[in-house]
Amino acid sequence: MNGPFVRGLAEVGVAGAAGAAGAADAVGAAGAAGAAGAAGAAGAAGAADLGGGKAAGLGELIRAGIPVPPGYVVTAPAFGRMLAAVDPSGSLADAVASLDPGDLPAIGRVAAGVRSRIVSAAVPAEVAAQVTEAYEELGGPVAAVAVRSSATMEDSAGASFAGLQDTYLAVRGAAKVLDAVRRCWASLYNDESVAYRRRLRLPEDGLAMGVVVQRMLRPRAAGVMFTRSPVTGDRSVVAIEGTWGLGSALVSGEVTPDSFTVSKVTGEITGRRTGAKLRLHSFRPNEPGICASAMPIALRGLPCLTDDEARALAAVGRRVEEHYGVPQDIEWALLGDDPACPPMHGDAADRIRVLQSRPETVWAAREQAPLATPKPRASDHILAWLEKPL
Amino acid sequence: MDGTDDAPRFPLPSEIADAPGAEDWRSMYPYFTRFQPEDDQRFWFYNSMHFPEPMPAFDTITAEVPYSAIGANTARVFVFPTTLGIEHRIINGRVYITAIPVLDDAEIGRRAAIFGERASYYYENWDSLYEGWKVRMRALIDEIESVTVPSLPEFEDASVVFSSTGVAQNHFVRENFHRCIDLFSRMWHHHTEMLMLGYGAYVVFFQFCKQAWPEISDQTAARMVAGIDVIMYRPDDELRGLARLAVETGVDDLFTEGCSPSLVLSALAERGEGGKRWLAAFEEAREPWFNVSTGDGFYHHHRSWADDLTVPFTALPRYVAQVRSGTLAARPTEELRAERERIASEYRSLLSSSEEQTAFDQMLGLCRRVFPFVEDHKFYCEHWFTSQFFGKIREFGALLARFGVLAEAEDVFQLHHTEVDQALSDVMLAWAAGGPPLGAAHWQPIVASRKKMLAAMKEWSPPPALGPVPTALNDPAVRMLWGVTQERIEAWLSPSLDEIRGFGASSGVVEGPARVLTDVNQIGEIRDGEILVCPVTAPSWAPVFGKIKAAVSDIGGSMSHAAIVAREYGMPAVVGTGDATKRISTGQRIRVDGDRGTVQVIE
Numbered sequence: 001m002n003g004p005f006v007r008g009l010a011e012v013g014v015a016g017a018a019g020a021a022g023a024a025d026a027v028g029a030a031g032a033a034g035a036a037g038a039a040g041a042a043g044a045a046g047a048a049d050l051g052g053g054k055a056a057g058l059g060e061l062i063r064a065g066i067p068v069p070p071g072y073v074v075t076a077p078a079f080g081r082m083l084a085a086v087d088p089s090g091s092l093a094d095a096v097a098s099l100d101p102g103d104l105p106a107i108g109r110v111a112a113g114v115r116s117r118i119v120s121a122a123v124p125a126e127v128a129a130q131v132t133e134a135y136e137e138l139g140g141p142v143a144a145v146a147v148r149s150s151a152t153m154e155d156s157a158g159a160s161f162a163g164l165q166d167t168y169l170a171v172r173g174a175a176k177v178l179d180a181v182r183r184c185w186a187s188l189y190n191d192e193s194v195a196y197r198r199r200l201r202l203p204e205d206g207l208a209m210g211v212v213v214q215r216m217l218r219p220r221a222a223g224v225m226f227t228r229s230p231v232t233g234d235r236s237v238v239a240i241e242g243t244w245g246l247g248s249a250l251v252s253g254e255v256t257p258d259s260f261t262v263s264k265v266t267g268e269i270t271g272r273r274t275g276a277k278l279r280l281h282s283f284r285p286n287e288p289g290i291c292a293s294a295m296p297i298a299l300r301g302l303p304c305l306t307d308d309e310a311r312a313l314a315a316v317g318r319r320v321e322e323h324y325g326v327p328q329d330i331e332w333a334l335l336g337d338d339p340a341c342p343p344m345h346g347d348a349a350d351r352i353r354v355l356q357s358r359p360e361t362v363w364a365a366r367e368q369a370p371l372a373t374p375k376p377r378a379s380d381h382i383l384a385w386l387e388k389p390l
Numbered sequence: 391m392d393g394t395d396d397a398p399r400f401p402l403p404s405e406i407a408d409a410p411g412a413e414d415w416r417s418m419y420p421y422f423t424r425f426q427p428e429d430d431q432r433f434w435f436y437n438s439m440h441f442p443e444p445m446p447a448f449d450t451i452t453a454e455v456p457y458s459a460i461g462a463n464t465a466r467v468f469v470f471p472t473t474l475g476i477e478h479r480i481i482n483g484r485v486y487i488t489a490i491p492v493l494d495d496a497e498i499g500r501r502a503a504i505f506g507e508r509a510s511y512y513y514e515n516w517d518s519l520y521e522g523w524k525v526r527m528r529a530l531i532d533e534i535e536s537v538t539v540p541s542l543p544e545f546e547d548a549s550v551v552f553s554s555t556g557v558a559q560n561h562f563v564r565e566n567f568h569r570c571i572d573l574f575s576r577m578w579h580h581h582t583e584m585l586m587l588g589y590g591a592y593v594v595f596f597q598f599c600k601q602a603w604p605e606i607s608d609q610t611a612a613r614m615v616a617g618i619d620v621i622m623y624r625p626d627d628e629l630r631g632l633a634r635l636a637v638e639t640g641v642d643d644l645f646t647e648g649c650s651p652s653l654v655l656s657a658l659a660e661r662g663e664g665g666k667r668w669l670a671a672f673e674e675a676r677e678p679w680f681n682v683s684t685g686d687g688f689y690h691h692h693r694s695w696a697d698d699l700t701v702p703f704t705a706l707p708r709y710v711a712q713v714r715s716g717t718l719a720a721r722p723t724e725e726l727r728a729e730r731e732r733i734a735s736e737y738r739s740l741l742s743s744s745e746e747q748t749a750f751d752q753m754l755g756l757c758r759r760v761f762p763f764v765e766d767h768k769f770y771c772e773h774w775f776t777s778q779f780f781g782k783i784r785e786f787g788a789l790l791a792r793f794g795v796l797a798e799a800e801d802v803f804q805l806h807h808t809e810v811d812q813a814l815s816d817v818m819l820a821w822a823a824g825g826p827p828l829g830a831a832h833w834q835p836i837v838a839s840r841k842k843m844l845a846a847m848k849e850w851s852p853p854p855a856l857g858p859v860p861t862a863l864n865d866p867a868v869r870m871l872w873g874v875t876q877e878r879i880e881a882w883l884s885p886s887l888d889e890i891r892g893f894g895a896s897s898g899v900v901e902g903p904a905r906v907l908t909d910v911n912q913i914g915e916i917r918d919g920e921i922l923v924c925p926v927t928a929p930s931w932a933p934v935f936g937k938i939k940a941a942v943s944d945i946g947g948s949m950s951h952a953a954i955v956a957r958e959y960g961m962p963a964v965v966g967t968g969d970a971t972k973r974i975s976t977g978q979r980i981r982v983d984g985d986r987g988t989v990q991v992i993e
Contacts (some may be wrong), residue, residue, distance in 0.1 A: 064618050092715075115733045160944075180972055229604070229605055232604035232605055233604070234603045234604045234605040234606070235603070236603040236605065236606060236740050237603075237605050237738060261605060263605075263606075263607075263610065264736070264740075265610070265733055265736045266610055268607070268610070268735065268897040268985065269897070269985050270605055270606075270897075270984070270985055271605065271985070271986075272608055272985065278706065307899070315432050332941065336490050368742070369751075370742075370743055370745050370746050371597055371598060371601050371602050371741075371746055371749075372746060372749035372750070372753070373743075373745050373746075373749055374745060374748040374752060375749070375752065377510065377513075377514065378513070378752035378753065378755055378756040378759075379509070379510050379513030379514060379591075379756060381598075381749070381752060381753050381756070382507070382509070382512075382513065382587075382590045382593075382594045382756070383509060383510060383592055385498075385500075385593070385594045385597070386471055386502075386509075386590055387472075387498065387502040387505070387506070387588075388468060388470045
């Protein structure tokens with residue numbers, strides 16, 4: 001499926017352990033590709049430049065042996081070709097670049113103009129042909145796919161906000177896929193993204209974006225996990241949240257998810273709470289789009305994971321964390337039968353797919369004083385404790 | 391409880407009504423165990439861990455003497471900076487306790503200077519001090535075993551004349567009885583001499599773990615410390631050895647479910663060389679390993695294996711069957727050790743600096759240093775010594791019964807030790823004068839009334855705590871040993887109706903039929919796959935763990951016997967529920983959640 005405009009996900013993996021964060025940082029400092037050193041244009045920064053942070057992250061996961069749904073990335077050069085077609089003289093880019101970050105009405109007006117130009121223009125023929133070919137190779141002419149933006153800009157703040165908005169699930173048919181790709185491209189000109197770039201005075205030329213297209217999963221359950229406790233920062237546990245069906249119901253806040261806390265060391269489940277999962281996002285192979293419906297009553301109070309599944313998820317989370325060397329924030333899905341059926345036979349580990357992994361940022365940013373320092377004698381620790389009022 | 395004008399509180403001691411049918415309970419206990427009007431101002435909690443049943447009058451010695459020793463060691467000997475000792479009171483037969491904290495900063499500082507010097511001497515010389523401790527404890531055990539109870543025959547032994555010892559044996563009735571009480575007191579002083587310091591090491595390590603990994607469970611922290619070769623497993627290991635030997639020597643056919651110990655033993659004597667070998671091994675194992683109490687050493691009626699062979703003989707047939715089928719595995723000590731090291735090193739690797747890692751190593755190292763004492767002292771003190779102690783008191787009871795003061799030997803436990811003193815004086819005088827003792831008319835009605843009151847008080851449900859909710863919990867022992875934390879107090883204030891809460895001691899969730907046992911002598915009733923619900927477990931319960939699916943106990947913490955054994959068997963356990971044996975009945979289906987520390991009755 002490879003051409004200049006389309007690459008398999010495995011080929012955009014970032015060499016080295018810096019991960020998505022590293023890749024995003026390198027690209028954030030625009031033009032830093034050369035500074036990435038020995039890896040050169042095809043190395044770390046290059047890979048992220050080619051497909052964007054999300055694609056690079058997925059590629060790296062694949063190379064680390066983590067199961068990721070099959071897919072490809074519509075590369076930055078494809079976006080460049082599209083932008084060249086839409087804005088041949090660069091006047092649109094100039095108009096955006098000269099916006100005052102404080103002038104939100106103007107930002108809104110100009111950004112909307114750019115977006116409408118992108119979504120209404122035809123995708124350049126060469127790009128369209130490669131995207132279509134890759135799509136059909138992935139699962140045939142009517143396969144359902146997920147189309148997600150993969151910004152080459154830093155995967156944070158405005159950009160990640162935009163990224164959240166620009167996921168299209170259960171897209172079917174090459175024409176619909178091309179349409180979703182265009183919308184992802186246009187999301188680079190969301191008001192928030194533009195305002196963000198203007199505030200940081202980031203350049204508008206050389207702006208690029210990848211779009212990830214992956215085979216649509218039909219998960220039994222899905223959700224997120226942190227490889228440290230989001231509440232206490234505890235690094236010895238994996239905190240899992242999940243719901244029946246697609247994770248979009250959880251990400252969008254429509255359900256109170258089930259939560260599990262799993263010890264990384266012993267595999268024990270040290271915390272569990274069953275949420276009131278009132279809504280179900282599902283996807284049926286023969287119906288268009290995502291179906292959001294009331295959660296069947298029998299499933300509402302039923303935990304969406306067995307203990308074994310929770311443990312298997314935690315083990316995958318641990319592998320991802322070990323690969324990157326820092327705690328991760330991971331989106332996951334668990335394949336299987338309909339939620340209403342009893343859990344599938346077979347190893348839970350084989351049914352896990354990782355949709356995305358990002359470094360955990362909240363606790364990472366907190367400086368912590370050492371909890372204890374060595375003392376001359378071991379017993380001094382006890383004396384010190386017993387000598388202070390409790 | 392009215393939340394509108396008053397701060398939340400527990401019932402006050404003065405508000406507690408006498409248990410119906412036991413209105414005269416105060417006459418059973420010494421005046422210094424009674425709640426005073428000003429005690430209403432203080433927080434007290436029911437020490438269900440050590441005293442899960444109403445106290446027979448004699449057995450109050452297991453509160454009186456230990457609290458006398460604990461306080462002496464914390465307040466006066468080692469001068470703990472933030473705590474003095476523990477006060478205890480009895481109400482409706484139940485023991486409530488509270489610690490007296492030191493709150494004044496200057497006072498804490500003054501005490502800390504003395505404490506540092508004294509405590510560090512023990513910590514730094516722990517291993518050699520513990521070796522010396524064992525020697526002293528063995529000497530105490532030898533001494534209690536050698537105490538004789540005079541038989542008071544018609545004529546004194548001739549040696550008193552011909553060796554001119556000059557002291558008749560009625561004198562030794564009192565002297566030897568006092569010797570028993572004095573030795574019991576000495577034993578408890580030695581017991582608390584090292585224990586409070588040992589717990590200090592635990593508390594500090596556990597606290598560090600909680601700070602470093604806020605979600606770590608006590609049980610996981612305990613697994614990094616737990617010793618592998620602890621004496622506690624020895625009695626059970628001995629039984630396994632005897633089961634192997636029975637098969638090897640071809641006498642295994644005698645060990646059948648429900649077999650009678652005395653019949654088996656007499657049959658073995660008829661079984662030639664094999665039977666002889668087995669009996670020899672049995673005698674060897676028996677002393678000292680059968681000196682394990684079926685309880686925790688706080689009640690006279692918790693007999694030892696040596697007193698009541700039913701317990702080991704309930705386990706033997708099952709072990710024998712396992713030897714035959716080749717399924718009797720030895721404890722996988724190497725694997726357990728490797729797993730303990732793996733857990734500790736993985737947690738260690740999660741620490742963010744080498745400084746923290748070194749501090750962690752120091753704290754864990756100290757915990758492991760004190761662990762053998764903390765774990766093994768129970769065998770020496772509560773089991774071995776205490777079994778002998780109650781046995782001697784029972785012999786004095788037999789003397790009193792022989793002289794007609796008591797109806798039977800066992801009734802001696804219905805008298806406080808100072809009352810036993812009086813009854814013995816009565817016998818000493820009667821033997822000397824040649825007339826009958828006067829005690830029968832005096833003591834026997836008292837004994838009968840006390841037995842009735844004990845039965846009545848058993849029906850009373852003691853509140854978990856009394857008095858105001860404390861603003862701060864200052865005593866390390868209260869937190870470590872009894873698990874009384876702010877969280878626990880909150881739970882006591884709002885008891886959950888359909889859920890029984892305790893400490894998750896071993897993880898996992900299972901459902902199954904409950905088997906409620908109040909006495910270890912009932913362990914023969916347990917069927918495979920049942921969930922054991924019991925007041926407390928001690929080493930002598932070990933044989934049942936091979937049969938059950940989960941364990942629930944009224945009392946105990948994450949380092950308690952049930953917790954340690956359950957973790958080793960990999961079965962869920964919830965300990966310290968307070969009243970699971972009252973709220974669950976045999977046959978009910980229950981769900982035990984060893985992660986959350988809860989038990990639910992399903993049907």
